[in-house]
Amino acid sequence: MSRTKTATDKKKRAKATRPTDSARILVADDDPMAIMALERHLGSAGFEVIAASDGEQAIACMDDDIAVALLDLHMPLVSGFESLTYIQKHFPDTQVIVITASGDVADAVEAMKLGAAEYITKPFHPEELVLQVQQAVKSSQESRSHRGLKAFVGHPLPTSQFSTRSPAMKKMDRMVQKVAKLDSTILVTGESGTGKSTIARMIHQHGPRAAAPFIAVNCASLPRDLIEAELFGHAKGAFTGAVGDRPGRVEIANGGTLFLDEIGDLPLELQPKLLTFLQDRVIQRIGSNKEIKVDVRLIAATHQDLSKMCLEKQFRQDLYYRINVLALEIPPVRERTLDIPDLAESIMARISERRGNPSPRLSEAAIEKLKAYSWPGNIREMENVLESVTAFCDGQTISAADLTFAKSASSTADTTAPVTTSLAGMSLSDIEKMAIEETLAACGGNKAKTARTLGISEKSIYNKMKRHGIQR
């Protein structure tokens, strides 16, 4: 292909198949048979596939809406490594999966250290391919969602301190700075959508292993029969389809940080193997007796109550103690109401930037409505709500009436969820003030309901609000 061709020419020539509303996947490989197979398998799974036959064309085809790019590492004109670097820099939400021939595992590992999310080896198995792409699409969506955290964390990577008005998040920021330096195992807890993986990345980037890889594994999204191979790798011939040696995520994270998201979903039968690894710091690939030393920092996260799971024999207590060395609990959005206006503005600015439109503003009433809502889906839900409202809003101001929330998510039970933020180090007076402010917000400013939720009389709530200077 001539280098003088324009990107537009290449975009025209690059083939898109099965245009649907589903995720867009770029596949780039100079092997036409691989392209044919990828189009076939991914198209059948409902993805929109854009095909490119070299790295230059792949880069020309990139845009913000591509969720996943599958790149062959050995392509003419611009290599897979160069394409990967370009995509990482310019399209940080796009997840890259590299394609390698069997036996080129070292290249794949190198690519993952450069930021590739995953690798597949030829010949790939259709079910595994589709599964890996589905996972990558999910990660891409999460990445876009987490960009809504810009109000709380620096950008492009979460390396700076929180910008927050919420006492709970200020405390979280201080704790993140402290624990990052310690290189200890950390358990991050919090409801879905609160940004646990972002906190994990922050810890990695503030810690002594910042220059080494950060490898994330979502234990909930992997099928039970694949998770062991994903974590610990396998030897050639270990099982049907194991056409070559393959290192697992633990091994790839060597020197860096291993982030096990949703560790509560780790199958019980695999927990001893993880425990053994955490104790001995050696792994064995499936089908191999060779012990491999691995030095990683472990950060685990979950939205589940692991101590309760231990009592119910759903999670090993010894593993729980091993991972719960330092614990961070991220407060849900409803407990950070002071941050909601900034967070909403940040999310809307990003949406507008992507759409190329000026960012609308929120009316005072709309801000109050956002603050009063319980946000059971947290930041991820807020992004969805704002994505929707900015799409349908006619004017430049979003009113309270424009905002609609998922009915099931705004139940009374949600709005009165207990405060679970770590309060150690705060004065009792500050804690009381925070509890009143956030419960008031969660109850939509209803003082009687706030008093009932807090277990005090209506008279007391008025007295306490006056004493703390809370205006409502």
Place this chain on the structure above:
Amino acid sequence: MTDCEPAEDQVFARADAIRYVGQDAEFLRDLLNMFCEHRGEVMDRISAAIDNDAADELREASHRLKGMLASFFSVHAADTTGKLELAGKSGNLETAAGLFSRLDGQIDVLCAAVDALASELE
């Protein structure tokens, strides 16, 4: 089968190939046609690289062929192609001509076996 002819499972991993195409004979034929379309070009590149003692070109062309052969879960042909790639990588092309000659025959056998499988699936 003669002594020279390998058993079918030594030519390609049949079960994996069937799984790969989802038992779809048409898809398997499409892959085979695509392979036949590009085979000549890649083999010519390998042959020219051996003639010109061009190690890098041999490595690249062999790598490309290895990827194409992977679609059929080939055993022998992929192994020989891998050896050619290694020869290119090491810069020692002494054995390359012999490997190339063997490869050509292995690919013929592979294509015949894939064609037979496609007929069987139809």
